[in-house]
Amino acid sequence: MRIKSVEARWVQIPIEESRQHVSDFGRLRTFDAAILRIETEDGIVGWGEGKNAAGSAGAYGTLVHLLNHEFGPRLIGRDASEITPIWESLYNGSRAQGAADRGHVMPELARRGLTVAAISAIDIALWDIRGKALGEPVWSLLGGRSADSLPAYASGGWADAAGIGKQLQSYVDAGGFGAVKMRVGSMDGAAHVSAGRVQAARKALGPGIDIMVDAHGTFTVAEARRFAAMVAGCDLAWFEEPVTADDHAGLAEFRRSTHIPVAVGESECTRFDFADLAARRAADILQPDPAFCGGITEAMRIGALASAFNLRLAPHLWAGAPAFFAGLQVIAASPAGYLVEFSLGANPMIHDLSKEKVEVRNGRIALPDTPGLGLDMNEDVIERFTKR
Structure with a gap:
């Protein structure tokens, strides 16, 4: 259950013109998201998703970079079943151990927005891995x-x-x-x-x-x-x-x-x-x-x-x-x-x-x-x- 690889991609799928709509976000021509793939050393793959914009309106280059180059490397070698400890360590950053010792959050300054979007993608993928490893749906x-x-x-x-x-x-x-x-x-x-x-x-x-x-x-x-x-x-x-x-x-x-x-x-x-x-x-x-x-x-x-x-x-x-x-x-x-x-x-x-x-x-x-x-x-x- 050790994490071997973490890869995020900016996926951008065109919306056919006849199905496009116009709202306060303007005309939406593509659907975009940061899609995350986490694989364990024993070959289990979990899928996650992070968002930094409502609906399909948004650019995902920064979020994908954050997942691939900042959060992803911290996950390599960690036990994928430690879902809550991983969540809290990413949220609290350099003060994660202090927060764990004291039993309350001690987050860094950049604790919301893109940070939580990245944590979201990771968390969803880890639950997917956990369910697949145990042969159980996540709801179970x-x-x-x-x-x-x-x-x-x-x-x-x-x-x-x-x-x-x-x-x-x-x-x-x-x-x-x-x-x-x-x-x-x-x-x-x-x-x-x-x-x-x-x-x-x-x-x-x-x-x-x-x-x-x-x-x-x-x-x-x-x-x-x-x-x-x-x-x-x-x-x-x-x-x-x-x-x-x-x-x-x-x-x-x-x-x-x-x-x-x-x-x-x-x-x-x-x-x-x-x-x-x-x-x-x-x-x-x-x-x-x-x-x-x-x-x-x-x-x-x-x-x-x-x-x-x-x-x-x-x-x-x-x-x-x-x-x-x-x-x-x-x-x-x-x-x-x-x-x-x-x-x-x-x-x-x-x-x-x-x-x-x-x-x-x-x-x-x-x-x-x-x-x-x-x-x-x-x-x-x-x-x-x-x-x-």
Whole structure:
């Protein structure tokens, strides 16, 4: 179980023009991620993923360099089964031994952002290795699964008011989804335009389908309040990232002003950020991204926070295949596990990297029961689309 090699690549897969969409991130023409391969001396390979940008918008050269030239060399020769000690040693850096001796974190200055994204990739890969070594799926190692399939919601929704109903209905028809998510916020130019699109969606779908909205943190608190008031009659299942993640106080202020459940977390990393959100009563649904929050280890800690504060856990899974499959394991094993985000926008980073078809049927996705993440990685695709 000693680690022999660590290799990260910037994988950039083009999105065909007919499936590209425009949001507040602009037009997305490629899906990018840092994909990590860790191999042990006895030939077990684990796959991980790190993210430094929402969705597919971002450059990954720096994160890949960090994994290959700074964190990777520290892992060579270490026991891959020491998942938590490795997590804590990378987080605390040169003070790792002191932190271990004293029983509390003593992190270095650069403890968030790219550092945690790199830790996330490593952690996911180590859990994959651990499961494969023991012949068990990760959810089994985490304590067992709640069910053999998980409820999912369709994530997309960029069309204008005239087309949003048809677009969301196509999602429902595609996988039997009982819940759909659409984008709102600065991409529409004004709150009333977003509200008009939501009202059109509700009229088209009727009362039987849950609708969530995601503003990507682009409203101010005042704008989010105006928007929430305009869609008060639309029975929204949640309002995701109404304001920037930098403003926890504003988020709590907004939540107190509305009856719409608030979902946040894709822009947060580590249990410490989520503990602050929970203590402030700033959210109803926590959405850690396994490729950014600190991996499976940290996502489970965040899930424990959600359970302790009677909140729900619905990880952000607009990601590549390693992060998506990691999220499935976490949702299945966490008592607060709630819903799987399933991209209905173009996402080749999931569908092209997995040899097995990833699909939702009757609104549910089957939980892999093969060892590790349950991901059969297509290495040919990685080789083909590695950015040189």
